[in-house]
Amino acid sequence: MSYQVLIEDTGEDYRCPPDRDLLRSMERLGRKGIPAGCRGGGCGVCKVHILSGSVTSKKMSRAHVSVEEEASGYVLACRTCPRSDVRLKVVGKMRKTVCRVVPAGRSAKSNEGKAGSVVESA
Amino acid sequence: MSQSGVLRPGHVCIRVMDMDEAKTHYTQRLGLLQTDEDDQGRVYLKGWDEQDWFSVVLREADQPGMDFMGFKVRDEATLEDLATKVEAFGCKVERIPAGELNHCGARVRFDSPTGHNFELYAEKDWKGNGLGLENPDSWAEGLLGMQVARYDHCLLYGDDLDGTVKLFREALGFDLTEQIMDGDLMIGAFLTCSNKAHDLAIVRHAEKGKFHHASFLLNSWEEVLRAADLISMHDISLDIGPTRHGITRGRTIYFFDPSGNRNEVFCGDYTWYPDHPTITWTADELGKAIFYHDRQLNENFLGVVT
Numbered sequence: 441m442s443y444q445v446l447i448e449d450t451g452e453d454y455r456c457p458p459d460r461d462l463l464r465s466m467e468r469l470g471r472k473g474i475p476a477g478c479r480g481g482g483c484g485v486c487k488v489h490i491l492s493g494s495v496t497s498k499k500m501s502r503a504h505v506s507v508e509e510e511a512s513g514y515v516l517a518c519r520t521c522p523r524s525d526v527r528l529k530v531v532g533k534m535r536k537t538v539c540r541v542v543p544a545g546r547s548a549k550s551n552e553g554k555a556g557s558v559v560e561s562a
Numbered sequence: 563m564s565q566s567g568v569l570r571p572g573h574v575c576i577r578v579m580d581m582d583e584a585k586t587h588y589t590q591r592l593g594l595l596q597t598d599e600d601d602q603g604r605v606y607l608k609g610w611d612e613q614d615w616f617s618v619v620l621r622e623a624d625q626p627g628m629d630f631m632g633f634k635v636r637d638e639a640t641l642e643d644l645a646t647k648v649e650a651f652g653c654k655v656e657r658i659p660a661g662e663l664n665h666c667g668a669r670v671r672f673d674s675p676t677g678h679n680f681e682l683y684a685e686k687d688w689k690g691n692g693l694g695l696e697n698p699d700s701w702a703e704g705l706l707g708m709q710v711a712r713y714d715h716c717l718l719y720g721d722d723l724d725g726t727v728k729l730f731r732e733a734l735g736f737d738l739t740e741q742i743m744d745g746d747l748m749i750g751a752f753l754t755c756s757n758k759a760h761d762l763a764i765v766r767h768a769e770k771g772k773f774h775h776a777s778f779l780l781n782s783w784e785e786v787l788r789a790a791d792l793i794s795m796h797d798i799s800l801d802i803g804p805t806r807h808g809i810t811r812g813r814t815i816y817f818f819d820p821s822g823n824r825n826e827v828f829c830g831d832y833t834w835y836p837d838h839p840t841i842t843w844t845a846d847e848l849g850k851a852i853f854y855h856d857r858q859l860n861e862n863f864l865g866v867v868t
Contacts, residue, residue, distance in 0.1 A: 480819065498580075500579075501821075503627070
């Protein structure tokens with residue numbers, strides 16, 4: 441069994457079983473360069489806003505998801521599993537890559553960083 | 563070796579969100595040995611080949627990252643001397659009595675321009691590496707996972723890089739082994755108090771007090787590859803590697819603990835002596851500096867911190 445997850449920003453959707461987190465299934469979309477972050481609820485890169493549907497989350501860093509945010513549906517995708525079909529919006533740093541338009545048959549080039557990216561804020 | 567004052571990175575206190583998961587990761591996967599647990603629930607660990615009682619402390623908290631990094635100094639007189647120097651430098655200094663961490667003597671804690679808390683201490687209980695001190699054997703049996711030999715260094719991210727580099731060079735006697743320069747702006751610094759290529763690394767970053775990784779030593783490239791196998795076998799979140807760094811020449815792999823703190827296991831760098839000149843990497847060759855084989859920058863590695 442799996443649920444449908446719709447990325448509101450791009451209109452893309454993917455399947456995610458209830459025992460797999462939203463990020464891992466998104467990574468399996470195969471989009472090169474999705475900066476998955478730490479995958480442990482620590483870095484905030486994969487923060488999403490659940491617009492509809494039901495999810496359960498494990499402990500997430502309070503530096504990235506406050507109690508108020510969690511109450512209003514903000515979660516880290518790496519710590520969150522679906523309990524129904526889900527519609528979400530990407531708000532974390534991976535938004536830049538997830539929402540990049542990728543022409544059919546071409547993969548996104550992920551390594552265009554310059555020295556400036558070292559000093560870029562998380 | 564310039565071992566006149568600060569001896570080595572002696573401990574790091576890492577915040578984790580789930581202690582049971584963290585204990586499994588650090589003991590069964592990295593192969594650290596648990597040597598104590600205190601009444602606050604903090605867990606004490608060491609690499610098998612370390613002599614002192616602990617080098618890693620795990621503390622459960624609601625956000626991951628690093629509480630503090632501690633350096634062992636030669637003796638009590640050195641501790642007092644360096645305490646005076648960091649205070650004169652302008653750091654806020656706090657005295658922590660012996661025993662606040664189990665098995666550890668009095669600590670001098672100070673803040674830094676990049677917003678990290680550091681500590682100095684002179685005494686820690688001796689635990690030994692299990693091989694004995696008379697006619698010892700060469701290695702320990704019964705180790706788990708990656709079998710890391712010891713804690714080695716941390717890489718930290720913060721804003722006032724110049725300030726923290728000045729603190730470590732001028733007040734604490736560290737050497738600058740390598741630096742990354744973007745024109746006149748230093749964006750990365752590799753500092754040593756010993757003859758390792760780095761005991762502490764710091765990268766310029768907009769936010770204060772961030773933790774990039776804690777690193778643990780392996781003895782060979784073969785062991786780094788074996789660590790990579792274990793990362794797959796146990797479905798540990800991989801960051802990057804196995805590969806080599808241009809900077810420090812370390813052969814390395816990076817991954818994350820279950821709370822999202824980055825770990826490195828690595829082997830091999832070079833021998834530093836204090837009369838060696840500083841190596842400079844220029845920003846236009848940053849890809850090769852960081853990942854010597856790919857020669858490509860990696861957004862995850864550069865941008866993900868706790």
